[in-house]
Amino acid sequence: xxxxxxxxxxxxxxxxxxxxxxxxxxxxxxxxxxxxxxxxxxxxxxxxxxxxxxxxxxxxxxxxxxxxxxxxxxxxxxxxxxxxxxxxxxxxxxxxxxxxxxxxxxxxxxxxxxxxxxxxxxxxxxxxxxxxxxxxxxxxxxxxxxxxxxxxxxxxxxxxxxxxxxxxxxxxxxxxxxxxxxxxxxxxxxxxxxxxxxxxxxxxxxxxxxxxxxxxxx
Numbered sequence: 001x002x003x004x005x006x007x008x009x010x011x012x013x014x015x016x017x018x019x020x021x022x023x024x025x026x027x028x029x030x031x032x033x034x035x036x037x038x039x040x041x042x043x044x045x046x047x048x049x050x051x052x053x054x055x056x057x058x059x060x061x062x063x064x065x066x067x068x069x070x071x072x073x074x075x076x077x078x079x080x081x082x083x084x085x086x087x088x089x090x091x092x093x094x095x096x097x098x099x100x101x102x103x104x105x106x107x108x109x110x111x112x113x114x115x116x117x118x119x120x121x122x123x124x125x126x127x128x129x130x131x132x133x134x135x136x137x138x139x140x141x142x143x144x145x146x147x148x149x150x151x152x153x154x155x156x157x158x159x160x161x162x163x164x165x166x167x168x169x170x171x172x173x174x175x176x177x178x179x180x181x182x183x184x185x186x187x188x189x190x191x192x193x194x195x196x197x198x199x200x201x202x203x204x205x206x207x208x209x210x211x212x213x214x215x216x217x218x
Contacts, residue, residue, distance in 0.1 A: 001111050001172055006180050009108075009173030012046070018082045018110050018173070019044045023135075025078040027056070027164070029116070031067045038064050040164070042078065043132055051168035054078060054112060057128055057161045065162045069118040076116040076166055082108035085205045091192035093184035106177050106189075106205055113170040119163030126154075128163055177208040186213040 009015065019025070019042070028037045038058065046052045058065050068076065084107035095101045119125070130146050137143035146154060178189045186209055193199075193206035210216050 001109070001174060003172065003174060004180070007174050007176045009175045011173075012171075014175075015110050015171055015173045016044060016046050016052070018108060019080050019112075022080050022082050025054070025056075025080045025112070027064070028077040028079065029064065029068055029071070030074055031071045036064050036067055038062065040078075041132065042080075043128070043135060049167050051114075051171060053168060054114065054164075054166040055128055055131075056164045056166075057125060057132075058164060060160050060162050062162075065118050065164060068116045068164065072115075072117065075113050075169070078112045078114075078166065080110040080112070082110070083201050083204045083208065084108070085193065085202055087178065087189055088192070091185070091188040092181065093188050094182060106209070108175045108177065108208060109173070111172045111174075112166070112168055114166040114168045116164055116166045119165055121163070122155075122158055125158045125161060125163050129154075129158070129161075175208065175212055177205065177212045179213055181213075183214070186210075186215055190215055 023041050023043070024039050025042050026037055027040045028035060030036075040056045040058060042054045042056045044052060044054060084105060087104045087106050089095050089101035089103055092101045126146075133144070133146050137145070178186045181189070190206045190209040190213070193202040193209065196202035
């Protein structure tokens with residue numbers, strides 16, 4: 001990933017927070033016959049190993065897990081895409097001053113590299129689906145639990161999935177949120193995004209522009 005210094009993010013808590021907020025990662029692996037990519041919901045275990053671990057599962061019918069199993073020495077890349085928005089140059093003070101501006105795109109992203117292994121153990125898979133379900137149901141007024149379904153049904157579902165465990169060897173973050181623009185331009189971008197009605201992504205990006213652009217409290 002191209003990483004200009006202004007946009008590089010290395011703080012583990014910030015990187016982990018994005019993964020937890022946007023857990024659907026694009027898992028990419030490469031084998032002799034070419035690359036393969038699949039969107040997969042992941043759980044992050046930040047305390048496992050020196051850099052953490054990603055846990056997931058895929059359908060047994062998905063050939064991706066076989067590609068990983070057949071090429072254990074090849075690393076896997078997982079891309080987590082955070083909030084992203086189009087940025088119009090109309091929000092820049094520089095547009096009014098010189099007119100020398102162009103559009104761009106702001107985004108936050110984390111890329112994880114690691115060593116993957118396939119897991120077919122039924123107990124591990126049961127623990128994985130329980131943990132994943134609990135993570136995403138816990139905030140609901142009436143959370144669904146795996147135990148709400150019949151045991152035989154869950155057992156049959158587990159037979160249809162395969163686990164993926166990725167030990168993280170490297171993690172890189174990129175927050176391209178207008179840090180390269182003059183302060184007046186950053187302020188204009190934040191205000192323009194905040195003015196977007198009913199646009200949750202725009203408002204979230206405005207918060208990032210203010211936080212990473214030194215505008216908090218402005």
